[in-house]
Amino acid sequence: MAGRGPRAAVAVTRVVALHGLDAGAHDAHRLHAPDRIWPETNCYADLWIELLHAQGMDPHAMLPCVFGLDFEGDQWTFFKPSLADLRTLYGIDVQELTLWRPLLDHALEHVGAGKLVSVEVDSWWLPDTAGTDYREEHGKTTIVINDVDIAARRLRYFHNAGYFTLDGEDFARTFWLDGEAPILPTYAELIRIDRAVVRDTATLRALSRGLLGEQLNWRPADNPVERFRSRFDADLPALQEAGLAQYHKWAFAGLRQLGAASALAAEFLRWQWADEAPENAIQAFERIATLAKTLTLKSARAVNSGRPLDATESFDEMAEAWQIAMDGTIAALARSGADEA
Incomplete structure (x- = not known):
């Protein structure tokens, strides 16, 4: 587990919050294993998986956030753990950081004080x-x-799924040292880990079950895959006209979020209930993840070739699997509550 850094001196040339990390030998969490259906999800969820892992914490507990996933009309929910969940589970406090001076100055101050800074940057x-x-x-x-x-x-x-190093011009431009800063300040967060807690598995599971119940209460009232089906059919001709570059953006917001969230949901259920895991729900979530990945590739080929694509069978299977997965998860949570009563 990485250690936490001391408060910065008045004049500093280097500051570190979590010590003992080697970018060249980072061992990613198994949720990011290359043999997974979706080894990466989205930038925010992925970095929290690795950030928690680096501190010896189990990121499985934060995954109830995927169970409220919905189709929002032109994208699936960009899922992420809520700040309240991070505090409840791990004792980590996240607040917005006001960038009223250069980003580098903020980083030196806060990282030097043993805090972490999350920030939107140019990839x-x-x-x-x-x-x-x-x-x-x-x-x-x-x-x-x-x-x-x-x-x-x-x-x-x-x-994303790792811990990395940049330097030279990349350093200068990331911190806006050369050239003009953005017209509008970027969004940043201050991550306080001074009261972070590494909880045992039983405690994490109990806390996480409560969060799962909250997310299930916010699940879609209907089957969101059916709404996605209609939008997919409507969007495909425009995507073929726009080309692959636009398609990849569409696929990230749509099929990738659906597939990656479903894969994480399966992993959560397996972790939460171990030997008594609801296999029907797990298999249904994994089926959605696989179908979404396959449909991503088929759609890319259709966009590139301009040929029509009949995705009826894929959507039929995903819609059925979504209902099975939700019903199985709700039943598992109800059984768990009855056992604890």
Whole structure:
């Protein structure tokens, strides 16, 4: 488990919040194993999985956030753990950070005090996105700043499924040291870990079951896959006209969030109930995850070729699986409550 840094001195050249982390030898949590159906989900959920893992905490407990997933009309819910959940489960307090001075100054102050800073940055300057965005495309993504070395102009940070290093020009542009700063301040958060708690598995499971019940109360009143089906059919011609670049953005907001959330839901149920896990619900969630991944590839081919795509069978199966998964999860939670009564 990583240690927590001391308060910064008046003049500093390097500040670190979590010590003992090696970007070159980061061991990702198994939720990010490369053999998973969806090894990555979205930038915010992924970095919290790794940030908790780096502190010796179990990120499974925060996964009830995926059970309220809904189709919002032009995207699926961009799921993330609520700040209240993070405090309840891990004793971590997250508040918005007002960027009233240069980002680097804020980072030096707060990381030097043993806090972490999450901030939206331009993925153009993140070398861990090589092959996609790095020096190829500008995009908004969230990182967590952990280690800032001014003398070396080097930053170590959490992003997606890993812990990475950037330096040189990437450092300067990430902190807006060269050129103009954004016209509008970016969004940032202050992560206080001074009261963080590493709880035992039984306690985490009990707390997380309560959060699961809250999320199920917010589940869609109807089957959201059916609404997604209608929008998919309506969107496909426009996506074929726009091309693959636009399709990939659409797929990230749609199929990836549905598939990745479903895969995490299956992992949560397996962790929460272990040997008594609701296999029918787990298999249904995993079926959705697999079908969403397959449909992502089929849709990409249809967009690239301009040929029609009949996704009726895929949507029929996903809609049925969603209902089975929800019913099975609700039944498992009810049984758990009866056992504890």
